[in-house]
Amino acid sequence: MGNPNLTPLEDALAHLLSEARVVTRVETVDLADSLGRVLAENHYVPADVPPADNSAVDGYALRKQDLAENQAIPVSARIPAGEAPKALAPGTAARIFTGSEIPEGADSVVMQERVEVTDTGIVVNAEVTEGQNIRRQGQDLARGDLALAKGTQVRPNEMGLLASMGVARVAVLARLKVAILSTGDELVDPGTPLAPGQIYNSNRYTLLGLLAQAGCEVVLCETLRDQREATLETLLRAAESSDLIITSGGVSVGEEDHVRAVLEESGNLSLWRMAIKPGKPLAFGAIGGTPVLGLPGNPASVLVTFFVVGMPYIRKRQGRSHQNPAGERIPADFSISSTSARREFLRARKETRGSDPVVAAFPNQSSGILSSACWAHGLAVVPENTTVSPGDLVIYYSFAELLS
Numbered sequence: 001m002g003n004p005n006l007t008p009l010e011d012a013l014a015h016l017l018s019e020a021r022v023v024t025r026v027e028t029v030d031l032a033d034s035l036g037r038v039l040a041e042n043h044y045v046p047a048d049v050p051p052a053d054n055s056a057v058d059g060y061a062l063r064k065q066d067l068a069e070n071q072a073i074p075v076s077a078r079i080p081a082g083e084a085p086k087a088l089a090p091g092t093a094a095r096i097f098t099g100s101e102i103p104e105g106a107d108s109v110v111m112q113e114r115v116e117v118t119d120t121g122i123v124v125n126a127e128v129t130e131g132q133n134i135r136r137q138g139q140d141l142a143r144g145d146l147a148l149a150k151g152t153q154v155r156p157n158e159m160g161l162l163a164s165m166g167v168a169r170v171a172v173l174a175r176l177k178v179a180i181l182s183t184g185d186e187l188v189d190p191g192t193p194l195a196p197g198q199i200y201n202s203n204r205y206t207l208l209g210l211l212a213q214a215g216c217e218v219v220l221c222e223t224l225r226d227q228r229e230a231t232l233e234t235l236l237r238a239a240e241s242s243d244l245i246i247t248s249g250g251v252s253v254g255e256e257d258h259v260r261a262v263l264e265e266s267g268n269l270s271l272w273r274m275a276i277k278p279g280k281p282l283a284f285g286a287i288g289g290t291p292v293l294g295l296p297g298n299p300a301s302v303l304v305t306f307f308v309v310g311m312p313y314i315r316k317r318q319g320r321s322h323q324n325p326a327g328e329r330i331p332a333d334f335s336i337s338s339t340s341a342r343r344e345f346l347r348a349r350k351e352t353r354g355s356d357p358v359v360a361a362f363p364n365q366s367s368g369i370l371s372s373a374c375w376a377h378g379l380a381v382v383p384e385n386t387t388v389s390p391g392d393l394v395i396y397y398s399f400a401e402l403l404s
């Protein structure tokens with residue numbers, strides 16, 4: 001039975017994604033600074049890559065039909081990489097190196113290991129196939145082809161490919177500007193001694209790290225007192241400078257939980273309370289025209305809800321064409337009996353039993369236990385109202401995949 005007051009994860013995600021507007025600001029960066037950025041336009045190949053036929057090995061370029069058994073063929077030229085070759089004199093070979101352009105008139109390259117060098121030239125000791133060891137012009141990228149589509153996130157691989165096409169400056173979507181607001185009168189930043197009743201603000205740092213890894217720009221990072229006016233004032237101020245406000249805490253049902261109340265009164269609250277564990281009180285809405293993702297306060301809930309709900313939403317707003325994580329199905333190395341109508345995300349990690357992979361879960365899954373998140377490498381999913389026994393297949397997402 002589902003709880004009518006809790007939104008199922010799929011519905012919550014569908015709602016957030018339908019609300020997720022892609023950033024429209026475009027900026028141009030040096031190729032060297034493009035790592036992790038999202039391409040704002042299609043990249044068509046301006047000229048063939050490689051630009052000419054070239055040798056795949058160190059050896060000799062020749063025309064296959066000039067070879068006669070056991071007969072030496074004179075070497076008439078030497079073509080280092082980087083030089084424009086002259087046409088090959090008929091009946092001769094050219095010394096050639098990996099990456100050197102193939103001279104006109106040659107149709108094959110013989111590796112130097114297959115050749116005997118004599119006083120009168122080279123003797124080829126191997127079968128030669130026409131075209132062998134030649135990398136063809138345009139074999140990597142042909143002029144006019146779509147090399148990389150808009151929405152591609154630039155990895156080192158794409159940086160190299162863009163360079164191979166001669167691209168020096170790249171149009172990319174602006175980074176998503178995010179404001180982090182931690183709420184709670186009990187919070188103190190590390191570096192200050194704790195007075196009675198206080199705890200350190202850990203969510204702020206978890207979120208700073210997550211947002212940096214997600215390629216967002218944190219434009220504001222403040223701690224909010226549990227006070228209605230101050231909450232409203234800071235949310236409105238954050239709305240002016242950011243594309244997204246992420247809050248932690250203050251979305252539960254206590255009278256000190258002002259974020260949700262302020263959204264309801266002065267902005268809008270389109271989602272509150274999700275059927276997931278941890279993370280039930282998650283809220284989503286907007287204030288001053290800026291979307292607000294209200295994460296729960298408990299440190300492990302922040303991490304889980306950011307990965308499971310925040311990332312798909314952020315990914316879409318970043319304009320990334322990337323697919324959502326698929327996870328892996330791996331046998332469980334734990335047992336859990338969930339009579340809950342909430343889908344549970346366990347802090348987990350992949351281990352091996354014998355030579356087989358299994359998923360182990362941290363023993364204490366309380367949402368206040370942040371050490372579990374450092375032990376874990378990912379999240380294992382326990383579906384609603386399900387009992388998992390050791391050996392049962394569960395879906396496991398690594399943190400790296402969830403952040404990708």
Ligand code: AMP
Pocket residue numbers: 182183184186187199200201202203204248249250251252296297298299
């Ligand atoms: P709340 O939803 O505001 O009631 O917070 C739930 C729990 O999370 C409480 O125990 C808070 O003290 C704790 N909490 C809230 N915000 C933070 C934070 N930024 N860092 C560490 N713990 C927090």
Ligand code: MG
Pocket residue numbers: 183184185226249250256297
């Ligand atoms: Mg609080």
